[in-house]
Amino acid sequence: NxxxxxxxxxxxxxxxxxxxxxxxQDMNHNYMYWYRQDPGxxxxxxxxxxxxxxxxxxxxxxxxxxxxxxxxxxxxRLELAAPSQTxxxxxxxxxxxxxxxxxxxxxxxxxxxxx
Amino acid sequence: xxxxxxxxxxxSVQEGDSAVIKCTYSDSAxxxxxxxxxxxxxxxxxxxxxxxxxxxxxxxxxxxxxxxxAKHFSLHITETQPEDSAVYFCAAPAFTSGTYKxxxxxxxxxxxxx
Numbered sequence: 443n444x445x446x447x448x449x450x451x452x453x454x455x456x457x458x459x460x461x462x463x464x465x466x467q468d469m470n471h472n473y474m475y476w477y478r479q480d481p482g483x484x485x486x487x488x489x490x491x492x493x494x495x496x497x498x499x500x501x502x503x504x505x506x507x508x509x510x511x512x513x514x515x516x517x518x519r520l521e522l523a524a525p526s527q528t529x530x531x532x533x534x535x536x537x538x539x540x541x542x543x544x545x546x547x548x549x550x551x552x553x554x555x556x557x
Numbered sequence: 558x559x560x561x562x563x564x565x566x567x568x569s570v571q572e573g574d575s576a577v578i579k580c581t582y583s584d585s586a587x588x589x590x591x592x593x594x595x596x597x598x599x600x601x602x603x604x605x606x607x608x609x610x611x612x613x614x615x616x617x618x619x620x621x622x623x624x625x626x627a628k629h630f631s632l633h634i635t636e637t638q639p640e641d642s643a644v645y646f647c648a649a650p651a652f653t654s655g656t657y658k659x660x661x662x663x664x665x666x667x668x669x670x671x
Binding site for chain 2: 475477482483484485486487490498500501532534536544545546548549550551
């Protein structure tokens with residue numbers, strides 16, 4: 443059981459380039475999230491999804507896009523990368539069953555630098 | 558929307574002493590309050606959680622207390638050890654408009670001095 447898998451682990455982008463951060467989970471969780479964590483800072487919610495075909499904005503969605511075509515996959519797209527997007531990106535999933543199971547399972551993170 | 562404030566941002570304690578971290582939340586509908594621990598370079602891991610129908614929960618050296626009236630909850634670590642050094646995050650997930658999302662506090666960097 444792999445849990446939540448993120449790729450790549452590290453990436454350096456030039457300003458203006460685009461890329462997709464991959465996230466997949468094998469736990470059949472409905473809820474999936476993307477967070478960014480700036481150095482020494484907390485976790486900010488970028489986008490989240492409550493199931494295949496359904497996505498919604500979080501606290502800091504500007505400059506990002508997501509899609510959820512399957513239960514397993516929740517890729518994060520960066521268009522026109524900017525230095526402000528230098529951060530560690532965490533994908534997470536949750537089974538979310540109200541009153542019984544709300545635990546978040548995190549991937550290992552993607553460290554992104556935009557130069 | 559939900560807003561979560563966490564204090565202090567850094568905390569240094571001597572080994573064996575206790576540490577307390579506090580969080581306040583704004584959404585009165587929040588009913589589940591987890592704490593996550595993040596070691597340097599690692600992913601956050603759940604260490605303890607509490608539901609709104611109880612006021613306190615313990616798991617060995619860690620405990621969480623909840624005051625729903627005041628909308629705050631706290632993490633208590635007793636007999637601290639060097640391996641407790643990490644960043645701790647609280648969260649107050651909000652269930653709104655049929656969706657469920659986690660909003661995290663800003664984190665507390667705990668240093669346990671040997």
